[in-house]
Amino acid sequence: MPESHANVDDPVQVLAARFAAAIAKVFPQAADADPLITPCKTPEHGDFQSNAAMGLAKRVGKKPREVAEAIVGAIDVADIAEPLTVANIAGPGFINVRLRPDALIAALQAFDTASLGVTPASPAQFVVVDLMGVNLAKQMHVGHLRSPVIGDAIARVLTRLGHTIKRQNHVGDWGLPIAMVIARLMREAAAGRISLDHITLDQLDEAYRKAQSECQRDMAGLEAARRFGMGPKAIAELEEQVAGATEAFLAARQTLIKLQAMDPETHGVWKRVQDVTMKVCIDVCRQLRVNVTDADSAGESSYAPELAAMVDDLVTRGVAEVSDGALVVRLEDPQYGGIKEPCLIRKTDGGYLYATTDVCAIRRRVQKFGAERIIYSIDARQNLHLRQVFGASIKAGYAIHPRTHAPARMEHAAFGSVMGEDGKPFKTRSGESVKLSDLIEETFTRAAEAVRKGNPELPAGEAREIAEAVGVAALKYADLSTDRVKDYIFSFDRMLAFEGNTGPYLLYALVRIKSIFRKAAERGVGETWKTTPHAATAPAEKQLALALLRYPAALRATGEALEPHRLCTYLYELAGVFSTFFEQCPVLKDGHEATRDSRLRLCDLAAKVLADGLSVLGIPAIERM
RNA sequence: GCGGGCGUAGCUCAAUUGGAUAGAGCACCUGACUACGGAUCAGGAGGUUAGGGGUUCGACUCCCUUCGCCCGUGCCA
Numbered sequence: 001m002p003e004s005h006a007n008v009d010d011p012v013q014v015l016a017a018r019f020a021a022a023i024a025k026v027f028p029q030a031a032d033a034d035p036l037i038t039p040c041k042t043p044e045h046g047d048f049q050s051n052a053a054m055g056l057a058k059r060v061g062k063k064p065r066e067v068a069e070a071i072v073g074a075i076d077v078a079d080i081a082e083p084l085t086v087a088n089i090a091g092p093g094f095i096n097v098r099l100r101p102d103a104l105i106a107a108l109q110a111f112d113t114a115s116l117g118v119t120p121a122s123p124a125q126f127v128v129v130d131l132m133g134v135n136l137a138k139q140m141h142v143g144h145l146r147s148p149v150i151g152d153a154i155a156r157v158l159t160r161l162g163h164t165i166k167r168q169n170h171v172g173d174w175g176l177p178i179a180m181v182i183a184r185l186m187r188e189a190a191a192g193r194i195s196l197d198h199i200t201l202d203q204l205d206e207a208y209r210k211a212q213s214e215c216q217r218d219m220a221g222l223e224a225a226r227r228f229g230m231g232p233k234a235i236a237e238l239e240e241q242v243a244g245a246t247e248a249f250l251a252a253r254q255t256l257i258k259l260q261a262m263d264p265e266t267h268g269v270w271k272r273v274q275d276v277t278m279k280v281c282i283d284v285c286r287q288l289r290v291n292v293t294d295a296d297s298a299g300e301s302s303y304a305p306e307l308a309a310m311v312d313d314l315v316t317r318g319v320a321e322v323s324d325g326a327l328v329v330r331l332e333d334p335q336y337g338g339i340k341e342p343c344l345i346r347k348t349d350g351g352y353l354y355a356t357t358d359v360c361a362i363r364r365r366v367q368k369f370g371a372e373r374i375i376y377s378i379d380a381r382q383n384l385h386l387r388q389v390f391g392a393s394i395k396a397g398y399a400i401h402p403r404t405h406a407p408a409r410m411e412h413a414a415f416g417s418v419m420g421e422d423g424k425p426f427k428t429r430s431g432e433s434v435k436l437s438d439l440i441e442e443t444f445t446r447a448a449e450a451v452r453k454g455n456p457e458l459p460a461g462e463a464r465e466i467a468e469a470v471g472v473a474a475l476k477y478a479d480l481s482t483d484r485v486k487d488y489i490f491s492f493d494r495m496l497a498f499e500g501n502t503g504p505y506l507l508y509a510l511v512r513i514k515s516i517f518r519k520a521a522e523r524g525v526g527e528t529w530k531t532t533p534h535a536a537t538a539p540a541e542k543q544l545a546l547a548l549l550r551y552p553a554a555l556r557a558t559g560e561a562l563e564p565h566r567l568c569t570y571l572y573e574l575a576g577v578f579s580t581f582f583e584q585c586p587v588l589k590d591g592h593e594a595t596r597d598s599r600l601r602l603c604d605l606a607a608k609v610l611a612d613g614l615s616v617l618g619i620p621a622i623e624r625m
Numbered sequence: 626g627c628g629g630g631c632g633u634a635g636c637u638c639a640a641u642u643g644g645a646u647a648g649a650g651c652a653c654c655u656g657a658c659u660a661c662g663g664a665u666c667a668g669g670a671g672g673u674u675a676g677g678g679g680u681u682c683g684a685c686u687c688c689c690u691u692c693g694c695c696c697g698u699g700c701c702a
Contacts, residue, residue: 011655038641041648051644054682063681091645092682135702172702300702326700340628340698347700354702383629384697417695454664482638486631487695494637498664500650501638505664512662519661550641557641569639572649579666588661624662 005161005556007119009110011099012037012553014080019050019095022075025061027067039550044538047546053093058324064093077104099546101537108534108545112605116379116612117552120162128166128371129155130378132292135172136270136277137181137204140284141433142426142490143379149479149618151377152290153564154413156616159558166369169281169292171617172359173299176351179256180211180593182269186255189269196272201280204273205416215249238287247355274299277484280437287440289472289618303360308350310360311345319396320345329392337391341384358389363398366408367604367611372401373409375562380414380485387412413562416487418479418542426490440475446492447471447504451625454498460622469620470496473503480617481568501572503619506610509575511624513607516587520600523588529597529604536602540581544602547577550608555616564617571613578606 006011019035027033036051053068060067068089075084080103088096089549099107111117131151134140155165172178188194194203222238258266285292311327314320320329325348331339345356364526365371376386390410393399399408420426428434448467451458458466478495481502482488498504535547554570557563587599611621 036644038644041641045645049645054644057682094645133702134685175702177702251668324699328699342699346698349700351700353700357702380630381696385702392643414630450664455662486638489637491637494651497651502650505650508662508664512664515662523661565639566641569641569649572639576649582657582661582667587662625664 001124003121003123005119005121005552007117007552009105009107010117010552011080011107011549012039013022015048015050015077016278018075018077018080019052019071023052023056023099026070026074027056030056030059033059039546040096043543045090045094046098050095050097053095055088055466057093057172058191065089065597068093068095074528077134078242104536104542104545105534107549108536108605111549112534112601116609117549118160118162118555119552120427121339122162125163125372125389125490126166126370127155127158127163127373127375128168128365128369129158130168130170130374130376131155131290132169132281132296133172133378134169134277134281136178136273136381137201137208138172139201139205140281140436142436142439143433144284144436145418145439145475146479146484147377147379148285148292149288149476150413150484150564151375152292152618153480153616154377154559154562155291155560156618157555157564157567160555160612160616166365166371167292167296168361168365169297169298170358170368171278171297171301173270174301174304174357176252176256177208177212178270178273179259180215180248180252181208182259182273183255184211184214185273186266187251196269199272199276200623201276204276211248211252215245215252256397267315276565284436284440287437287468287472288476289620298364300354300357303357303364306360306364307334307356310363311352311356314345314396317396319392324348329388329395331388331391331395333395336395339387339391341383341388343388343392355385355392358385359392359396359398362389362393362408362410363396366399367394367402370401370403371408372404372406373411375411375413377413377415380416383412383414392614411562413484415484416597419487419489421489421491422605423489440471443471443475443492444468444494446496447474450496455625466622466625469622470504470507473507473614473619476617476619477503477506477568481572482565484563501568506571506575506614507619507622507625509578510607510610510614510621512582513578513610514623515605516600522590525588525596525600528593529600532594532597532601534601535595535598538585540577540584541599544577544581544606547574548602548609549607553611554613566581567613567617571617572608574606574613 016035016037019037023035024031024034033052033056037048038051040046040049053071054064056067057064069086072084072086072089072095077084081100082098084097090096129151132148134144155167156401159165185194185196190198222242225235225238255266278297282294316328320327323342325344326344328342328344330342331337343355344353345359346352362374365374378386394407399410401408418426426434444467447470448463451463451467451470474495495502496504498508536542550570554567558567585599587596587603590596614621
């Protein structure tokens with residue numbers, strides 16, 4: 001069942017109903033046809049248009065133009081639009097509609113409430129958004145930027161549309177890699193080379209990398225050396241390496257067993273690693289104004305105790321089968337995704353994989369939390385993996401909602417990579433990945449510089465706050481404003497520009513409107529405008545009014561496609577339309593009080609929509625800059 | 626090999642899910658206003674939407690095909 005956002009005050013919806021009625025009257029055989037109402041791209045054509053006639057033509061066996069004429073002849077829009085005649089039919093059969101001025105005013109009046117025309121979704125859904133996946137003992141880098149930024153924006157959009165959201169940070173806090181670090185840390189701490197009490201994430205990151213390499217056994221190299229009869233010295237060196245790595249590897253496995261058994265000392269170190277990692281993670285989220293807290297964490301460790309029973313369940317019910325010693329779920333059937341590669345859920349050695357945990361997570365999210373929709377804000381490269389996990393959950397029945405008995409809608413909100421200005425993956429000059437906290441700090445520093453240049457008078461404390469807002473706006477908007485599935489090119493200069501489709505520009509547009517009200521107060525203009533009737537007579541006023549009314553549809557389109565850039569584009573267009581209005585329609589200079597007040601109301605609405613839209617994107621609003 | 630994604634102006638990106646003359650910003654050129662925040666507005670130039678074919682009244686969008694780049698592809702996560 002498609003969700004509904006019925007709103008009798010939205011001209012698009014009113015026109016859709018009228019056109020639908022006219023179509024049903026003239027072409028009963030096509031009564032279900034979509035009226036296809038959309039705002040006109042150019043004002044010369046009209047305010048709104050219906051594109052239904054062309055599509056209807058072949059269904060009813062008439063020429064498109066005749067269909068349009070029939071619709072125009074039967075429609076009743078006298079109360080909302082200017083009379084429709086054949087003169088309103090253009091091209092192959094577009095029907096152009098011009099709103100009656102009083103209808104526009106009425107729509108504006110109805111729009112001017114706290115909800116800004118956004119009616120709650122019906123039915124509202126319970127949605128889980130998977131928007132982060134940090135790993136213990138690993139420093140966060142640019143690769144961790146997009147997931148929370150996009151996921152949080154999607155969560156906010158859906159919340160604004162009336163849904164209930166649960167965010168999930170799927171923390172990589174379990175398994176052999178973690179055990180390797182812990183084994184190394186315990187050894188290093190015992191030798192007095194590190195202090196676990198004062199350890200930093202950078203140190204943990206280093207330990208992680210060293211643990212990885214010391215457990216890396218070069219079996220292939222040894223094999224090759226033997227086969228090609230290399231010198232005894234070379235073979236001996238390789239044997240030594242392999243022996244050392246094997247020792248480290250076995251120690252890690254022992255550590256994993258102790259960890260699973262909740263051995264106090266081992267678990268204590270694990271907890272320490274978790275605390276250090278998660279503190280940085282949550283700090284980054286706070287800096288980015290991403291709404292993720294400790295309560296949203298669901299580590300792999302929390303699924304670990306459930307895996308064995310779940311896998312048994314899959315085996316006994318015949319969902320999974322043994323293949324080459326491993327346990328797999330086959331997904332060739334189209335209802336499971338029609339995927340050739342099976343989903344591996346248990347290795348030959350009995351170990352579980354990340355797919356196992358991910359299937360388990362779906363089970364918990366649907367069966368325990370009651371998720372009706374699960375959205376994964378994850379790198380596009382994980383697409384196959386996610387489709388496998390979705391398919392396996394469906395096959396296992398875990399994705400079937402316990403109350404509605406409908407399968408949860410599972411979607412991959414895939415995104416591309418962050419590239420440098422050379423078009424290659426974003427790295428430092430020395431070729432290392434950029435620490436996320438460094439990236440954020442540099443953004444703030446550059447934003448502070450830009451703010452200082454633009455407005456040197458700001459007091460230091462406020463300047464820092466504003467710089468952070470501008471920095472967050474720049475960083476997140478750059479990430480959100482382009483089609484998420486594509487890679488995007490990271491550029492401090494471009495994202496921090498005050499011109500063009502950028503976060504700082506939208507903040508500027510907002511503070512510019514706010515300053516009008518400060519100026520009005522200075523001039524002793526009271527708040528009479530709040531009760532003055534709306535008006536939109538000048539062309540620029542009318543265009544602004546029409547643009548404002550498009551806000552709910554822009555939000556809905558964003559929520560439907562899970563594409564925040566749609567909202568960004570709308571806000572940017574709104575800012576542009578407002579600029580034109582601001583240029584052409586003096587607000588405080590106009591002699592007439594009624595005009596001044598109705599224009600103040602338009603300014604007020606524009607500010608409200610901009611602020612609301614920015615907050616939905618996770619960008620903080622400010623009063624001045 | 627197979628599967629997926631991407632390819633739009635010199636550069637960075639859009640295009641309301643198949644609709645009217647493919648739009649913005651930057652850069653370039655020309656104008657406006659002693660400017661309710663000039664971090665502005667108006668205008669110009671810039672395109673065979675990678676190439677070819679097809680479906681359609683209509684294709685950047687859907688189908689086929691070729692080229693180029695990226696990614697994934699059974700025992701890492």
